[in-house]
Amino acid sequence: TLNIQVLREAMGVVQHHDGVSGTEKQEVAYDYAMRLANGRTACQKVMNDAFAKLIQKGSEGFMGVAFCDLLNISACEVTQNNKQFVMVVYNPVGHTVSRWLRLPVIGEAYTVMGPDNSPVQTQIVPVTKRTMQIPERNGAIATNELVFKVSIPALGFSTYFIKMSNSKPTKEMQQSRMEKIQ
Amino acid sequence: GKDFIMKNEHMALTLDGNTGKWKSLKDLHSGIEINVTNDMAVYYGMPGNCSRGDFQPSGAYIFRPNGTAPSGPSSAMLIKGPLVTEVHTSFSSWATLVTRMYTGEPYTEVEWTVGPIPIDDNLGKEVVVRFMTDLKTNSMFYTDANGREIITRKRDYRETWTFNQTEPVAGNYAPVNSRIYIKDDNKGLQFTVLNDRSQGGSSIQDGEVELMVHRRTLYDDCLGVGEPMNETGSDHNGLIIRGKMFVHSGTTDTAAQFHRDFALRQYMAPLPMFAVTDMKYSDYS
Secondary structure, eight states, rough: OOOHHHHHHHHHHHTTEEEEEEEOOHHHHHHHHHHHHHHHHHHHHHHHHHHHHHHOOOOOOOOOOOOOOOOOGGGOOHHOOOSEEEEEEESSSSSSSSEEEEEEEOOOOOOEEEEESSSEEEEEOOOOGGGGTTTTSSTTSSSSSEEEEEEOOOOOEEEEEEEEOOOOOOOOOOEHHHEEEE | OEEEEOOSSEEEEEETTTTTEEEEEEEEETEEEEEEEEEEEEEEOOOOOOGGTTOOOOOOOOOOOOEEEEOOHHHHHEEEEEEEEEEEEETTEEEEEEEEEEEEEEEEEEEEEEEOOOOOTSOOEEEEEEEEOOOOTTEEEEEEEESSEEEEEEEOOOOTTTOOOOTGGGGGGGSSEEEEEEEEEETEEEEEEEEEEEEEESSSSTTTEEEEEEEEESSSSSSSOOOSSSOTTTSSSSOOOEEEEEEEEEEEEHHHHHHHHHHHHHTOOOOEEEEESOOHHHHHH
């Protein structure tokens, strides 16, 4: 409860009309951003604690989950620096949803195994100059985005196992074709 | 150089083979096609010095444009694949758009990246993404109030008082928290744009929809902030911002079903979390 309170209080502060409309001074904007970021970090700790309880005993290797807050600008330390990782997707909506995910990666082909133990069709999309990372955000090194669709049950989560593949791409692992328009 | 089509089960978007700009969008369920083009444009912020009694400048509270400069894309790239097809267009070194169509999805995704907005010409700039359709909209457009009630907007008109329009652009801007749409009742068509953050938006001409995505102004508007909107970022060049819009074209009697349902999924989006493991898949599963 104390950890959730950090974000709750930050949200309360940012509901000042300056925060809602963006008419605060720059220094205040930085303060709002810091409060929200601190609150978000505290809530992520709550979710990690919940996961630790859900994971069965004996999973000593479980180090907690990482939240890639910069996925929208093609930056994620876990996906771009590891050849193998697990993705858990949580669905807060009360019915089953599907969603396209784009993970920043450095490999050319990946195997993605879905929650039903079957391979998921993927497509590798190159990061071009137009989709480049935001330069002022350090640490974005992805050359590709791994695109695939996930399906998650109502108020539940699905787990996907993702591994860089050294073998020839299969029919599930599709590359993109690029053409310049002149 | 030939026009080409991005298509899935729901819609077909024809793009100009020379520029990568949109040309037409067809709803494959109703078979109705509309002409639609897109671009990015810049409003130049009005300079001024209100503390001296000069003109009111554009600032944090005030959007007061002093003319526009639309720009055509200078280059484009098509990326094709079985799951997603994309067209990447550059409007300048600091403004790009990606148009995406995913398999099986009844919308077109537009991802914009804008910044750092250059100010070495001493002009503040306010950047919009625009969609121009051939819908006859009778000065009407519709915006939401925090995703709940949809509010009817009419250009140069206010419902409860006699309105004297002095700002043809800013005077017609409205908050767009999650969606804006226009309708052509004769054709029975609706063109809807959902955004991923609160923005200002309008329909400055019939059939047009625009959303302001980024601003950088050089003057305070003397309404209490005391400084211009000029966040420079950690490298002191100005911010780079990226966001998305979701465009849907369909009949007026089915459009609400799409945007209500899609908005719920979009704004309560699933949350991905990641963990590194060195286990084999068979052991892990």
